Amino acid sequence: MSSEKIENTYEKVVELAKRRGFFWPSFSIYGGEAGFYDYGPLGVLLKDNIIRIWKEAYLRENALMIDTPVVVPRAVFQASGHVDKFLDIAAECDKCHLRQKLETFTKSAGFQEVFDTVDSGLAFVNEHVVKCTNCGARITRVFDVRQMFFLPDQGSSGDLFLRPETAQGIFINFKILNNIFRGKLPMAVAQSGKGFRNEIAPRQSLIRMKEFNMCEVEVFVHPEKKYWAEIDYDEDITICPRSSPPLRVKAREAVESGLISSNAMGYFITLTQRILLRMGISKERLRFRQHEKNELAHYSFDSWDAEAELDGNWVEITGIADRNDLRNHEKTSGESMSVSTDEGDIVPSVIEPASGVDRIILSVLMHSIMTRDNGYTVLSLPAEVAPYHAAVFPLMKKNGMDQLAREIYRRLSMIDPYIFYDESGSIGKRYARQDEIGTPYCITIDGTSLEDGTVTIRERDSARQIRINAEEIINHGLLGNPAISRDKFSGQSS
C-alpha cells in the first residue's frame, strides 16, 4: 500500500464522501446554499465516533457535560463582547466596488487607526482622504458586516442570535455548575453542539461552514496558578511558539522553560494531541502553533492552534485559548462569579480547548485515505472511528453459506450494532467496498464454516486473513478482542 501523499487528496475525499455517503452539499436540488453540508449514513456514524472519543477523554478528566440552546438573547453576547467586536467595519469603493475591511484600506494609506464602530469609521473617512487600493477613488461608504446570525423574531428580552460558539452557554451557567461540582476548583465543563457564523466566503466543504459542529471545553482554573494536573504524558509535541522556531518538545519541558505559559495550557495541548491522534489525525501532520499577538480573538490573551496539514496547508482544527470571560459576565449581569478558596475569593481564569468537529472529520479522512498498489482506495481509519466495525459476507450465496452468514450477522449485531451485511456481487467487490469506507474487518463465511463453525477474518490494511471460531467473535466482540489483534494478521498471508 502506498502511504505517499496523494495529490489532490481533498478532491478525492470530497468525491468519495458524496459517492459513499459521508457528506455532500446541502439543498442541492434547489441549487444549493454555500456553507452548508449534509452528513450522510456513514458520516453520521463517523461523526458520532469522533464526538464520543472527545467526550470520553474529557469524562476521564472529570469534566461536566452540558447542553444549552443555540438561540441566545442579546444580553449574553453584549457581555461577551461579540455584539460589538464580532463584526467587521467594512468599506466599499463607489467606483470599482472593491469591498474589504476599512482597516485594510486605511492601513495601506498609511494610517494606524483601528475602528470599532461604523460611526468612528465614517468620521475618519470624512476627515481623511482614504483612497481605494485598487482604483484610487476616495472611499466614503462605511458599513458593518455582522458575523453572527440574528433572528428576525424578537425574544421576550429583545434580539435573538444564533450562537457563534457554545462557550457562552457554559460561562453563564458557571455558578450552577460549580455548585454541582461542590464549589471545587479546578473544574472543567464540556459542551458539544452547533455553532453558526455568517462567513463571507464559505470554502472547502467542511472547512468553512456557516453552520458547524463544535466540541468545547472550558477549564476553570486559579487565575494566578493556571494549574490543572501533573503532566504525566511523555510524548513529543511539535510546537511553533511566537518566540522561537518550530521544535519538538515534551509539554512538561515546554511549560518549565516558559515556552508554554501555564501548566493548564501545556496539559490540554498534550491531551488535545492524544485525542486527535486517537481520532486518526497523523502525528507527522499535526502541530501546535501559538497565535501572533495581532491574531488573538477579542477575548483571548494567549492561544495555541492545533493545525493539521491538508494538501500542503496548515488548517486549524482545535484552538486552545486562555480567556477571561467570567469577569465580563460578572460585570454585566451583576452575578458573582467568584469561588471561595483557601486563598480567598477568586474569579477563575479559563483555558478553552475548542475543536471544530467538521474540520477534524475532513482532516481524518484526508489523513486516512490511501491507495493500494492495485489502484484501489482504502480508508485506513482507526477501528473505533470507522462507521462500521466489521462486515459479514457469505463467500457465495449458495449451499447454505448465506443462511449461516445471516445468522452470524444477526447474532453479532446484537452485541455490536456497527456491523454491515452484504451478499451481493463478488467477494472481491465487497472487500473493496468495505476498504473504501474504512471497515477494519471483514468476516467471511465459506465452505469450511459450514463444517466446523470457523470463519475467516480479513484485516483491512494488510488484506490478510486469519481463521477463527465464529463463537469467539460473537461472545467477545471484535474491537479489543485479543484473538483479533492486529499483529495476528502480520505473519501469515492467504
Add this chain to the structure above:
RNA sequence: GCGGGUGUAGUGUAGGGGUUAUCACAUGGGCUUCCCAAGCCUAUGACCCGGGUUCAAAUCCCGGCACCCGCACCA
C-alpha cells in the same frame, strides 16, 4: 465580497445550434464463480437554474446559483 475558471447519469467523462446525447466505472436483476472491484446477459439513470437570440438552445448571449483557484475575510 472581488477576479479567473468550471458546471453533461451516483462518479469520472465525450460531444458542441437540429443526435436515439458518447464511453467507462458504479448501481438493480439474472447466470457463473470456494476469497480480493473477474466474465456473460439485462435494466435504471444526465445536459445546474432562469431569461434572451433563433424555425430550432444541452450547445450561442445575459443574469443567477454552486463548486474550484487566487485576493480579502476567519470573532
